Amino acid sequence: MSQNFITEPTREIPVIADVDVLVCGGGPAGTAAAIAAARAGANTMLVERYGCLGGLATGGLVIVLPALERNGHQVIGGIGQETFERLLETGEAQYRAESNARSSRFDPEGLKRLSDEMCTEAGVRLRYHSWVVQVFGEEGAPEGVIVESKAGREAIRARQIVDGTGDGDVAALAGAEWERDDKMIGLPFRLMNVDLERWEEAIHDPAIDTQQIRREIHASSGYASHMGISAFPLGPGLVWGNNHHGEGDFLDPDVLTRYEVKGRAAARHVTDMLRERMPGFEDCWLIDTAWQIGVRCTRRIKGLHRMEFEDFKADRRYDDTVALSTDFRNPDIVYEIPLRSMIPAGISNVMCAGRCVSSDDEAMEALREIHGCWTMGEGAGVAAALAAGRGCAPADVPMAELQERLRGAGGILELPPRE
Ligand SMILES: Cc1cc2nc3c(=O)[nH]c(=O)nc-3n(C[C@H](O)[C@H](O)[C@H](O)COP(=O)(O)OP(=O)(O)OC[C@H]3O[C@@H](n4cnc5c(N)ncnc54)[C@H](O)[C@@H]3O)c2cc1C
Structure with missing residues (x-):
């Protein structure tokens, strides 16, 4: 056209x-x-x-x-x-x-x-x-x-x-x-009401492979190279999710829009999977995704x-x-x-x-x-x-x-x- x-x-x-x-x-x-x-x-x-x-x-x-x-x-x-x-x-x-x-x-x-x-x-x-x-x-x-x-x-x-x-x-x-080398866009998010003690116990429990659970959730999330989930100490039961979605032209609003939509859907999916599979996350709640898409470069x-x-x-x-x-x-x-x-x-x-x-x-x-x-x-x-x-x-x-x-x-x- x-x-x-x-x-x-x-x-x-x-x-x-x-x-x-x-x-x-x-x-x-x-x-x-x-x-x-x-x-x-x-x-x-x-x-x-x-x-x-x-x-x-x-x-x-x-x-x-x-x-x-x-x-x-x-x-x-x-x-x-x-x-x-x-x-x-x-x-x-x-x-x-x-x-x-x-x-x-x-x-x-x-x-x-x-x-x-x-x-x-x-x-x-x-x-x-x-x-x-x-x-x-x-x-x-x-x-x-x-x-x-x-x-x-x-x-x-x-x-x-x-x-x-x-x-x-x-x-x-x-x-x-x-x-320019645009790369590694991401949309961090926060979860609340995670039972951090129970999660910590599961991490150290030889009968539960929390790393494998995490890998499987990552594989189904649509994230590219990185999906981090870590306890956030400034509030009860808070967890921070960091991620990397993919590549593209990050000065193009259409590309940014696509990643916003994809990022919010992925955060929802990861929350549901964590609730289902990760000890301590059964009653967790997705508080927010970042309202400013994470353009690294x-x-x-x-x-x-x-x-x-x-x-x-x-x-x-x-x-x-x-x-x-x-x-x-x-x-x-x-x-x-x-x-x-x-x-x-x-x-x-x-x-x-x-x-x-x-x-x-x-x-x-x-x-x-x-x-x-x-x-x-x-x-x-x-x-x-x-x-x-x-x-x-x-x-x-x-x-x-x-x-x-x-x-x-x-x-x-x-x-x-x-x-
Ligand atoms: C997912 C992700 C994870 C990261 N992890 C870490 C980490 O763990 N630790 C760490 O230290 N860093 C991390 N970074 C990098 C770090 O957050 C950024 O590189 C840093 O914030 C850059 O600061 P800045 O002031 O250069 O730009 P920005 O933080 O991008 O700020 C630019 C500002 O300019 C405004 N702006 C843009 N264009 C216009 C315009 N035309 N008119 C008016 N205002 C405008 C924006 O709204 C924004 O407020 C991460 C980045 C991402 C995306």
Whole structure:
């Protein structure tokens, strides 16, 4: 069938704000960027397409946080550490010192509320229910973005823009190039009323092969390589289901729709099978599936520097390091993240943070985790505030001042010694 087109008439669009720093997308990276920019003194606004902050870490029900330290050395400081500590204080996170990965769990409602609080305390102007759909201004130097909402089409002017959309939407609209390896979409879910003690007993009972039951349920579920079911300690009888459905073009709404439908049906099926077959799950109840489909990777924007996994393994150092992170798959790998990897080539006033930064596919597997998105966001936020204040490009911000500011706010920029 040939494509049909219509031509939109030209129209005037109201400018609803004029800010120093505009953060687009309020996932872990965007939220940290907005808080950091506002704390650094910039007039900051954050626009988000949904009604809350946290991105995949709240709406996507991705509620497992990798360790913020490695072999006893703190790696993630600043806003990431503060967020985690504040969730611990309110009982909305639990540190799992006993687990091999030393990862933690947190409550998605807790992170939503705390993210609102931290942005509000810092003076960030929040604008939910607004999709960024276009940029305007000169090629390579956008003057701002256009958002679409129930209020219609509106423009926001900004001296600096941080792209925290996860998919690099803003950088791509501004003309940046990218590479892509879309993969591993999933739709996590939560169950309640599981008799966790009975399940635990069954796991250790030689007469019951719970692994085999799990394998059989997985085989009938339609999930691709991964179906995880684990106890979630922040509530009575709670279990978290993580999964991997398959591949496709995750910027195509038809593909996303298909996986939403498939994901909800699979969660129902797995719940029924667990009730029937797994000891402890007889009276379980499906509370929810994630309301934000779990897209792990789409665009990786081509930046001034491309991070490569080989460099992570080799402890590569940079003059413009603004963040550190770890690799959840490999306890020995801690790496530096240079500012240049967040600056799209050829674009003067946009920075990317989070799962769309410039990297190879393998490096992105490590970079995309929540704790790294926090540190990248904080680095980008402070760089954007300094650039807006000086009227320069982020690439021209004095590095010593930027790094000093990050350290002063509790950031960690030095790799820990290798064991
Ligand atoms: C199933 C699954 C399991 C995972 N497991 C783990 C795990 O165990 N531990 C871990 O640390 N990480 C895990 N991850 C990865 C991690 O959740 C994400 O990589 C991380 O949340 C990315 O953060 P981000 O801020 O870059 O993007 P996102 O979290 O995707 O946030 C992007 C935000 O931008 C908004 N947005 C997007 N486009 C627009 C637009 N055009 N206009 C306005 N707003 C927009 C979105 O609504 C969203 O709020 C998992 C991911 C998935 C999918």
